[in-house]
Amino acid sequence: MYRTKPAKGMGYTAVKSSISIVMVDNQEGKVNLDTGAYCTCVGRSYLKTIVPDWQEKRMPIQGVKFSSASESMKPLGIIDLTLIFPHPSQCVRIKVEFVVMDNCTSNHFILGNDYLSIYGIDISNQKDRYFTIGDNQRQKFGFLNNKKQITVIKNEEKSPEKELFISEQLKEAEFNQELTEKMKEKLIDLLFKYKNAFATDKEPLGAIIGNEVDIILNVEKPYPPLLRRPAYPASPRAREALEVHIKELMDLGVLRKVGHNEQVEVTTPVIIT
Structure with missing residues (x-):
């Protein structure tokens, strides 16, 4: 249950970092x-290295006193920033208001108890230290320390377009449990690089140049054997599965629903209702 304890008088050497990598304004x-900090804040000098024009985005703060364990803090204002926590499967974005301290x-950056509570950020001190954000307890984020550095995704790989692709197109994807994080990344x-090869409800099958699909229908006798079979009532379970499948094909633009009296050219598969 416990790790190996340090030698007597050396307990302070077991300290672990609670610092993690984030992306702010396309900067690492x-x-x-900091669970011991009641206020989320950032120093003026450090903020300037990440957001040089922070003063133009600053919101005023008045009548509030702040103090640390040793001295009184001097607030300069509040700045609203978006923090992106990188993860191979899906990055997590949170909006935070930092009090800028002179x-x-x-x-x-110091993320205090206020925002740790707001976003449900929990720190686990098990053998492999990690933290989770919100209800997704399976998505684990690591800390920086001297022995192991977190692998951070490059800025160009963290484009908003890629984040949107992961959150929308891969939100229901299941990855093989045998894949390592590096293999999954x-x-x-690879999926993002060749995303244009996939059909979506916004980009139906055949709408992408270079990925068209030719469908040839036999509309003259003799009909294919399957079309000559007599109709028979399907089971409720099979009918339900068929309706789901037809809806997916319609969303992708493979099938189109038309009225029973509508005149159509037989160039696109249709469902006559």
Whole structure:
């Protein structure tokens, strides 16, 4: 249950980092998940390295006093930032209001108890330390430490277009449990690179140049054997599955529903109702 304890008098050497990598304004930054801090804040000097024009985005703050364990803090204002926590399967984006402190010397953002509680960020101190965000307890994020560095996705790979692809097109995807995180990341990169080869409800089958599908229908006698079979009532279970499948084909533009008295050219598969 417990890790190997340090030698007597060396307990302080077991300290672990609670700092993680985040992306802010397309810049790589660090954030400390500080459960001992009641306020989310950032030092003026560190903020300037990430957001040089922060003063133009600053919101005023008045009549509030802040203090650390050793001294009184000097607030300069509030800045609203979006933090992106990188993950091979799906990045997580949160919006945070930081109090900018003039005399804070930390070289990272400090995420205090206020926003740790708002977003349900839980830190696990098991053998492999990690934290989770929100209800998804299976998506684990790691911390920076001296022994193991977190692999951060490149800025160009973290484009909004790729994030949208992962959140929308891969939201129901199931990955083989035997895949490592690195293998899963490479697979996602490959899917994103050739995403135009897939049909969606917004880009139906055949609408993408270079990926057209030719469908030849036999509308003259002799008909194919399957079309000559007499109709028979399908079971409720089979009918339900067929209706779901037909709806998917209609969403992709493979099938089109027309009225029983509508005149159509036999160039596109249709369902006559």
